[in-house]
Amino acid sequence: MEETSTPEIVLEVKGISKHFGSVQALDCVSLSFRKGEIHTLLGENGAGKTTLMNIIYGLYQKDAGEILVNGKVYEIRSPRDSLQLGIGMVPQFFKLVPDLSILENIYLFMEKTKFIIDHKGAKAIIQQLSEMFGFGLEEMVDREVGSLTEGEKQKVEILKILARGSKTLLFDEATNVLAPNELDSFLQIVKDLNKSGYSIIYITHRLQEALQISDRISAFRKGKLVGTISGKEATLEKLTVMMVGAELEKTSAVMPQEKGASILEVKDLNVIDERGLLALKNVSCQFYEGEIVGLAGIEGNGSNYLAEALIGLRRVKSGKVIYRGSDITRSLPLHRMKLGMSLMPSSNALVPLFSVRDNSILDYPEKPPFSRHGLLDRKAITAHAKRIVTDYQVQTPSILLQAVKLSGGNRQRLAIGRKIESNPKFMIAYHPTKGLDIKSQSFIYEKLLTMKKAGMTVLFMGTDLDELLLVSNRLMVIYRGEIVGVFDDLRSVSKFDIGVLMTGGARCEGVESVGN
Amino acid sequence: MLVTNKQPNPNRQESQRRATWFKTLNISRLTLASPLAYVIAFLLTFLIGGVVIYALTGQNPISVYSSFFSYSFFSQYGILEVLAKATPIIIAGAGMIIAFRCGLWNLGAEGQMAIGAIVATAIGVNLNLPAGILLPIIFLASFIGGALWSGIAGFLKTRFGVHEMLSTLMLNYIALKLLEYMISGPLSMPHPNYPRSSEILLQAQMPFLQYPLNVTFLIALALIPIVWFIINRTSLGYRLQAVGFGREAARLAGMDIAKLTMIVMLISGGISALGGTVEVVGDFMRMERNVTGGYGFTAIVVVMLAREEIIAMPFAAFFISGMLVGASSLTLAGIPASFSQILIGLLLLCVVFAGYIERWLKQRWEYAGKIAC
Numbered sequence: 001m002e003e004t005s006t007p008e009i010v011l012e013v014k015g016i017s018k019h020f021g022s023v024q025a026l027d028c029v030s031l032s033f034r035k036g037e038i039h040t041l042l043g044e045n046g047a048g049k050t051t052l053m054n055i056i057y058g059l060y061q062k063d064a065g066e067i068l069v070n071g072k073v074y075e076i077r078s079p080r081d082s083l084q085l086g087i088g089m090v091p092q093f094f095k096l097v098p099d100l101s102i103l104e105n106i107y108l109f110m111e112k113t114k115f116i117i118d119h120k121g122a123k124a125i126i127q128q129l130s131e132m133f134g135f136g137l138e139e140m141v142d143r144e145v146g147s148l149t150e151g152e153k154q155k156v157e158i159l160k161i162l163a164r165g166s167k168t169l170l171f172d173e174a175t176n177v178l179a180p181n182e183l184d185s186f187l188q189i190v191k192d193l194n195k196s197g198y199s200i201i202y203i204t205h206r207l208q209e210a211l212q213i214s215d216r217i218s219a220f221r222k223g224k225l226v227g228t229i230s231g232k233e234a235t236l237e238k239l240t241v242m243m244v245g246a247e248l249e250k251t252s253a254v255m256p257q258e259k260g261a262s263i264l265e266v267k268d269l270n271v272i273d274e275r276g277l278l279a280l281k282n283v284s285c286q287f288y289e290g291e292i293v294g295l296a297g298i299e300g301n302g303s304n305y306l307a308e309a310l311i312g313l314r315r316v317k318s319g320k321v322i323y324r325g326s327d328i329t330r331s332l333p334l335h336r337m338k339l340g341m342s343l344m345p346s347s348n349a350l351v352p353l354f355s356v357r358d359n360s361i362l363d364y365p366e367k368p369p370f371s372r373h374g375l376l377d378r379k380a381i382t383a384h385a386k387r388i389v390t391d392y393q394v395q396t397p398s399i400l401l402q403a404v405k406l407s408g409g410n411r412q413r414l415a416i417g418r419k420i421e422s423n424p425k426f427m428i429a430y431h432p433t434k435g436l437d438i439k440s441q442s443f444i445y446e447k448l449l450t451m452k453k454a455g456m457t458v459l460f461m462g463t464d465l466d467e468l469l470l471v472s473n474r475l476m477v478i479y480r481g482e483i484v485g486v487f488d489d490l491r492s493v494s495k496f497d498i499g500v501l502m503t504g505g506a507r508c509e510g511v512e513s514v515g516n
Numbered sequence: 517m518l519v520t521n522k523q524p525n526p527n528r529q530e531s532q533r534r535a536t537w538f539k540t541l542n543i544s545r546l547t548l549a550s551p552l553a554y555v556i557a558f559l560l561t562f563l564i565g566g567v568v569i570y571a572l573t574g575q576n577p578i579s580v581y582s583s584f585f586s587y588s589f590f591s592q593y594g595i596l597e598v599l600a601k602a603t604p605i606i607i608a609g610a611g612m613i614i615a616f617r618c619g620l621w622n623l624g625a626e627g628q629m630a631i632g633a634i635v636a637t638a639i640g641v642n643l644n645l646p647a648g649i650l651l652p653i654i655f656l657a658s659f660i661g662g663a664l665w666s667g668i669a670g671f672l673k674t675r676f677g678v679h680e681m682l683s684t685l686m687l688n689y690i691a692l693k694l695l696e697y698m699i700s701g702p703l704s705m706p707h708p709n710y711p712r713s714s715e716i717l718l719q720a721q722m723p724f725l726q727y728p729l730n731v732t733f734l735i736a737l738a739l740i741p742i743v744w745f746i747i748n749r750t751s752l753g754y755r756l757q758a759v760g761f762g763r764e765a766a767r768l769a770g771m772d773i774a775k776l777t778m779i780v781m782l783i784s785g786g787i788s789a790l791g792g793t794v795e796v797v798g799d800f801m802r803m804e805r806n807v808t809g810g811y812g813f814t815a816i817v818v819v820m821l822a823r824e825e826i827i828a829m830p831f832a833a834f835f836i837s838g839m840l841v842g843a844s845s846l847t848l849a850g851i852p853a854s855f856s857q858i859l860i861g862l863l864l865l866c867v868v869f870a871g872y873i874e875r876w877l878k879q880r881w882e883y884a885g886k887i888a889c
Contacts (some may be wrong), residue, residue, distance in 0.1 A: 329518065337770050349758075350765055353762065362766070365751045365755055374752060376749055376750060376751055376753075470888075
């Protein structure tokens, strides 16, 4: 697998660790990048690959470890440092000034040696680069960036770092913004750049892309580097194994159960995102009383849109949502909550500057006994808050403590307590255990399972398959806004099967048609 | 850039060492950050002001300041004047705080006051009813007028996403021009020497407690517990603060933010408008060009100074009012009266600056505490 002559290492990270709050985003990662290779970092969102890139580029500061560029240790404190070392990044979200021309945007980023703007010189360099790699921007360098397509903007971003003289190029989830027809030409550009001697670090969660362009692939999971394999040996199966984790044969121990009465039905739901693209495409599914349905999906594939559309926070373009026989497609969130629906979010469940007590009624401040005729009843609220704090083991010195001072686990305990106390019939749990310690996680599973036994339905959205298989009776998989798989009996389904679907590996043969 | 070996930050050790002197007082230093920041702001204001006074006139700033404040706060007439001037400021500020607590920057109190004054004058001049009926009608109608006026900003915000800071500021100028039109047109008195309305009917004129302090001052004071109650004890207040402090959390909890925005803008504008009403029925007894007197803008300073706290707001209003009233004594020292406006502006800047100092102190002290552990 290794070539005989030792390849030149342009960039090396040793023992890099980084945490955000209680979450270990990167755990002692060591990795080297060779000169002139396309090295793909593969992993789910939150696996740590983007964090590593941001540390190399100087946007984040590492907790521990060192970065070696051309064999020498450097302390990279800001992108200015990394750019100086010849490392440039094409960010996932473009950092361009829409009112300035392509030329001006790139010029802004170039190193200034003269006080007076050297338009002609800059223009010549940019046009030359654009022509060299077939970007097709030569004739339009004076156009305003705001009028460009996303694909063209991306090319401007690439030109920026090329013009700055970067030799190692980082691409962060570069294809997320591209339309499907722009994909091939983009990958060709990456290959061409590589052929002309640029070293490329390519971050993605899409297996096909990784297989198409990589010389080597390193997979990340939960902040750890799983391993590195060469592009030649990589197969879909191997990559899925690396991405999803060991115990691939593991299946669920949850017995399938008799379906109860139907509670919620979704028919051909289409939802549009902020850019006007379809975030959900013809999603149909059905839920029954007393079950937990997992929705496996990597972030960015539409599960957040589904959560918001179901609770009424996002407008639906077409399709229907039917709750216990009545059409609620256009109802307000508050109306849906009164009917018994509830949304348990991964964050922002609490008002940070409100006390624990005040946060305990956030979903239902109007409801008696907490208020009557518009007046709050402090006694009732205090009793309610105390009950939640006790029953849901929220550790706080006082119910008057500001919620922002609680730890993440206690915040989610308070939030789920508040949700469950309103006795919901259908709960959408959107990544409810994200960033929590194991104890808090299992506490939340326990509460959801108890509620399920009492007849509540839970739509559990998540990325972690261990978690989903632990609690779900049934499971759906969402990929690029579509439901690509529904499993009614989880005992026969392995993590591998689900992982392949989640990453767009293949459409499962024999998947039950959705919605029956 | 090329440094690799980490050296301990000398500043940290320094703050760690200094962290001990305060422990003897047995108070958390964090609780003192806010008052300390205020003291710094006031000192800074009067220091800069003092330098300017000395540079302009060569007089001792301390003696100028003492005559400045002794009239406002240590003479009987001065105190009454301070309270009288504070009346419309408190009312406008109370309306404003409701919006600010919801994260809405209603800077339109001046315009809303103008609308309140117009409505009060129109009714006060023309509607011949006994005082017991007429005055409630005047106040209610002014409230509605002001509410509809700020409601325009609320509508623009919820329907088209126009930022309320801009729309309310712009509406001020429209309302003030409307007021000028009213006193030189429809509401003008017959044959005026300068644009002004007729005097309002006698029964619409509210009595003076002791001139120049009018009964309307008590209305302003009564408004404080009412607004406090709305904010802290009603479900409306709960919801509006939830939106103000945690917009995303409120949205996820299903609150109808657009509807709430509209309600809050209506109430806020309605209350602020009463500031203009009291100027008509409790001071001018008619409408003139300067009936709103810039109090709507002064109220912005007052609310910022009180950090949007309704209980603290009247005290901030008294202080600012004192600076306005004391301005006349400045002219005796050969300093233009408008210098007190400069001081007020300076104070606002320094208080904003003090906010940064406070945050910086808190961060530093909290951090130092952690190192010590």
